[in-house]
Amino acid sequence: MILYILIALMFFIGLYGMIAKKNIIKIIIGMNIVGYASNLLFVLLGYKWDGIAPILTEDMSFAYFLEKAVDPLPQALVLTSIVIDLAFVAFLAALAIRLFEKYGTFDIDKIRRLKG
Amino acid sequence: MILNQWLLAALMLLMAAGCVIAITARSLTSSVVSMGTAGLILSILFLLLGAPDIAIVQVFVEIVALIVLLSIIRRETRADMTTSGLYGILTLAIFALLLMIFFIYGNDIVRPLGVPVITMGGEYLASSSRLLSAPNAVTSIVLDFRGYDTLGEATVIFVAVAGVVVLLRRRGRKDEKKGDE
Numbered sequence: 380m381i382l383y384i385l386i387a388l389m390f391f392i393g394l395y396g397m398i399a400k401k402n403i404i405k406i407i408i409g410m411n412i413v414g415y416a417s418n419l420l421f422v423l424l425g426y427k428w429d430g431i432a433p434i435l436t437e438d439m440s441f442a443y444f445l446e447k448a449v450d451p452l453p454q455a456l457v458l459t460s461i462v463i464d465l466a467f468v469a470f471l472a473a474l475a476i477r478l479f480e481k482y483g484t485f486d487i488d489k490i491r492r493l494k495g
Numbered sequence: 496m497i498l499n500q501w502l503l504a505a506l507m508l509l510m511a512a513g514c515v516i517a518i519t520a521r522s523l524t525s526s527v528v529s530m531g532t533a534g535l536i537l538s539i540l541f542l543l544l545g546a547p548d549i550a551i552v553q554v555f556v557e558i559v560a561l562i563v564l565l566s567i568i569r570r571e572t573r574a575d576m577t578t579s580g581l582y583g584i585l586t587l588a589i590f591a592l593l594l595m596i597f598f599i600y601g602n603d604i605v606r607p608l609g610v611p612v613i614t615m616g617g618e619y620l621a622s623s624s625r626l627l628s629a630p631n632a633v634t635s636i637v638l639d640f641r642g643y644d645t646l647g648e649a650t651v652i653f654v655a656v657a658g659v660v661v662l663l664r665r666r667g668r669k670d671e672k673k674g675d676e
Binding site for chain 1: 500503504507508510511514515517518523526527530533534537540541544545546547548549552553556559560563564567568570571580582583585586587589590593594597610615617619621630631632633636637641644645648651652655656658659662663
């Protein structure tokens with residue numbers, strides 16, 4: 380249970396960064412941290428005690444593999460999610476670069492004030 | 496492999512500390528680097544949890560994200576002092592409320608660690624090596640059972656890269672400025 384509480388803590392640290400911070404870089408970092416927490420939760424939900432990675436080697440019988448291997452489905456989905464997170468960070472970074480070129484700051488309050 | 500719950504908890508605590516520093520640090524450089532620390536600890540956690548593929552991808556993605564963010568923040572060297580108090584207090588209040596709900600009802604929803612909730616993976620595992628003869632079950636799920644998901648992922652990446660190219664291109668922007676003047 381303590382692991383789930385720690386993941387919830389990380390999720391809300393990221394959420395706090397997204398909501399309360401006014402620097403665009405901090406908002407991107409907070410979004411990334413929310414992504415970390417949710418990915419870790421999914422992998423943790425598929426974990427078995429004394430589990431092995433879901434890779435079938437030659438010296439392993441299939442019954443042993445079925446009994447011991449951890450759940451591969453959350454891993455496959457998290458793999459997709461991590462790569463999409465990277466694409467999203469790159470897109471937000473491009474938006475931040477454009478905003479900085481136009482307004483000369485990362486502070487969203489000043490960006491709002493300079494809007495003409 | 497003997498994996499202790501407290502080992503996982505210690506690594507996760509380290510990661511949470513990295514996240515706290517990343518959000519609260521005044522220097523943008525140190526906050527980005529702390530985020531990288533959290534991501535690399537996350538890849539160690541993935542490795543311990545029996546997911547070597549995700550660990551490799553996480554290391555790669557983390558380093559690329561770090562390079563991208565560091566290359567942005569070299570433009571601004573000022574320290575970040577900004578925060579808004581009201582929203583922060585509001586978030587913490589929501590956090591406390593949700594944590595309370597989690598403690599009251601969570602025992603019924605979340606199984607204890609190490610007892611998988613999702614049983615779909617067993618079906619995939621049982622059929623994957625017989626149907627595909629792919630030794631890595633994650634690969635066979637990504638490429639065969641959920642091939643359309645992977646196609647969608649490729650589409651999302653393509654759209655994101657196209658967006659980055661459109662946002663950062665030099666051509667056409669001068670015309671826009673001339674139009675303004």
